[in-house]
Amino acid sequence: MAESATLMISVGSYLPERIVTNDELAGFVDTSDAWIRQRTGIAQRHIVAEGEMTSDLARIAAERALDGAGIAADEIDLIIIATSTPDDTFPSTATKVQHQLGATKAIAFDVQAVCAGFVYALDVADAMLSAGRGRRALVIGAESFSKILDWNDRSTCVLFGDGAGAVLLERNDDARGYGVLASKLHADGAHRDILYVDGGPSSSGAVGHVRMEGNKVFRHAVEKLSSVMDEVLQAADMPVTAVDWLVPHQANIRIIEGMQKKMGLPDSQVVKTVHDHANTSAASIPLALAEAVGDGRISDGQILAFEAIGGGLVWGAALVRYGRPA
Numbered sequence: 001m002a003e004s005a006t007l008m009i010s011v012g013s014y015l016p017e018r019i020v021t022n023d024e025l026a027g028f029v030d031t032s033d034a035w036i037r038q039r040t041g042i043a044q045r046h047i048v049a050e051g052e053m054t055s056d057l058a059r060i061a062a063e064r065a066l067d068g069a070g071i072a073a074d075e076i077d078l079i080i081i082a083t084s085t086p087d088d089t090f091p092s093t094a095t096k097v098q099h100q101l102g103a104t105k106a107i108a109f110d111v112q113a114v115c116a117g118f119v120y121a122l123d124v125a126d127a128m129l130s131a132g133r134g135r136r137a138l139v140i141g142a143e144s145f146s147k148i149l150d151w152n153d154r155s156t157c158v159l160f161g162d163g164a165g166a167v168l169l170e171r172n173d174d175a176r177g178y179g180v181l182a183s184k185l186h187a188d189g190a191h192r193d194i195l196y197v198d199g200g201p202s203s204s205g206a207v208g209h210v211r212m213e214g215n216k217v218f219r220h221a222v223e224k225l226s227s228v229m230d231e232v233l234q235a236a237d238m239p240v241t242a243v244d245w246l247v248p249h250q251a252n253i254r255i256i257e258g259m260q261k262k263m264g265l266p267d268s269q270v271v272k273t274v275h276d277h278a279n280t281s282a283a284s285i286p287l288a289l290a291e292a293v294g295d296g297r298i299s300d301g302q303i304l305a306f307e308a309i310g311g312g313l314v315w316g317a318a319l320v321r322y323g324r325p326a
Contacts, residue, residue, distance in 0.1 A: 005179030006126045006137075008320050010071075010168040012064025013290035014057050015046040015277070022158070031154045041253025045161030045278035047146045053087045055096045057164035058142035061286070062101060065138065065166040073101040077134025079108040080125050082117030082282035084311075085144045086110060089201055093142070107134070114195075115249050115310030116185075117141055117282030119318055122167070122306070123183040129171040140166040141282035148197055150209035159251075160210070161278035165286025176325040178301070182236035183318035184228050191220065195311035221255045221309045225317070226262045229307055232317040240264065242303055243319075245292065249308030250274040250284040259307065271297070281310065298322060 021044045022033035036042055048057070058081055066073060079101075081094040094108035107128075113120040118141040125137040142164035149157045172179065194216040199208025225248075233240055240263050248256050250273050260270045273288045280287055285306050292298040300323025309315035 003175045003177070004171065004173045005175035006129050007170045007172050007175060007179040007324055008167050008322055009170050009324055010065045010069035011166065011286065011290040011293050012061045012066070012068060013163070013165040013287050014060035014064070015163045015287070016048045016052060016057070018047045018049055019044050020047050025158055029152060029154045029157060031158055036158045040159060041274050042158065042278045043275050046163055048144045048162045054083055054085050054142050054144045055087050055093050055100070057144070057162065058093060058097050058140045058166070059100045061142065061164040061166040062097060062138050062140055065168045069168050071136065071168060073103040074105060076103040076106045076136050076138055078125060078128055078137035079103060079106045080111055080121040080137065080139050082111045082113065082121040082139070082141045083143055084112055084114050084117065084281060085147060097140070113282070113310060113314045114312065115251060115279070115281045115284070116308040116314045116316050117310065118285045119183065119306055119308050119316040120185060120314065122180070122318055123185055123316065125169055126180045126183065129169060135171045137169040138166055139169060140164060141284070141286045143281040143283045145210070145281055148207060148210055153209070155214060156210045156212055159279050161280050163277060163280045163283045163287050165283050165290050167286055167289070172324070174325070178321045178323060178325050181238070181303070181319040181321060182232045183316065184231045184235060185314070185316035186224070186228060187312055187314045189312060191313040192311070194220070195313070218252070218255065220313060221251070222258045224309055224313070224315045225255070225259055225307050228315055228317045229259070229263065229305065232319055236319050238319065243269070243305045244302035245269055245271060245298055246305045247271045247285055247289050247292065248306070250277060250288055251279045300324060
């Protein structure tokens with residue numbers, strides 16, 4: 001009997017042209033290149049240009065994913081954008097991108113799960129395609145986090161960057177072990193106050209800035225990401241040795257290396273882009289994925305492990321066998 005699954009068949013990405021180095025940050029905030037690198041592994045980040053919006057980043061990443069698969073926009077049935085920095089309070093950034101792409105047949109909406117947004121959106125898209133709500137979907141992580149940073153707060157402004165990554169999903173009735181193999185999501189709002197933005201339409205009426213208690217976030221990240229990765233491997237009935245690549249959320253090199261050690265993976269099986277991209281929130285996993293696919297490290301048939309944690313707290317993991325069966 002044929003095996004149906006949601007395949008991940010193409011990726012695309014976009015990074016703004018402007019690069020801000022640690023040394024440039026040290027020119028206006030009390031920090032240094034050595035201080036940032038030692039604590040985070042970050043050397044630089046991309047920042048949107050004046051007038052450049054999250055929808056612009058998302059559209060270009062989506063176009064590149066479509067081009068990579070040779071699929072036209074009007075063949076897309078679903079667009080989900082994971083973002084915490086939408087263009088507007090409403091309508092959704094996804095509907096704006098849907099119009100710009102010409103994806104006239106697509107359902108379109110945003111998902112807000114901060115740094116775990118891509119994993120959340122991937123799970124939602126897989127569930128909808130599995131339920132027969134379409135055949136093809138674009139899942140896009142896109143952020144302009146530079147617009148919600150307090151550039152006088154060295155504990156947060158050095159951590160984040162802007163960018164977008166997109167994946168094209170396709171429901172296939174002859175998957176033969178490819179596609180989304182398992183995913184697990186969690187949330188615990190009791191920890192809201194350790195990572196949040198101090199503003200919103202129904203509270204202050206204005207957009208605020210990122211606030212974070214870094215040490216507490218780090219402790220939760222190590223514990224919760226390890227646990228959810230165990231869950232997703234168990235759900236897929238798969239040993240950790242079957243994973244070809246860990247493609248983690250690029251928040252902090254210490255968290256990434258902690259997960260790498262937990263899974264027993266060498267550097268040659270972990271995609272790390274935090275050095276060049278910083279933390280791009282919901283965009284970080286698809287950006288890292290696009291880089292590794294683009295340079296040939298990741299190829300069809302390989303098993304990828306995604307994991308992320310963000311404000312909420314929200315966290316999750318997914319396992320995907322990338323590409324299409326031959």
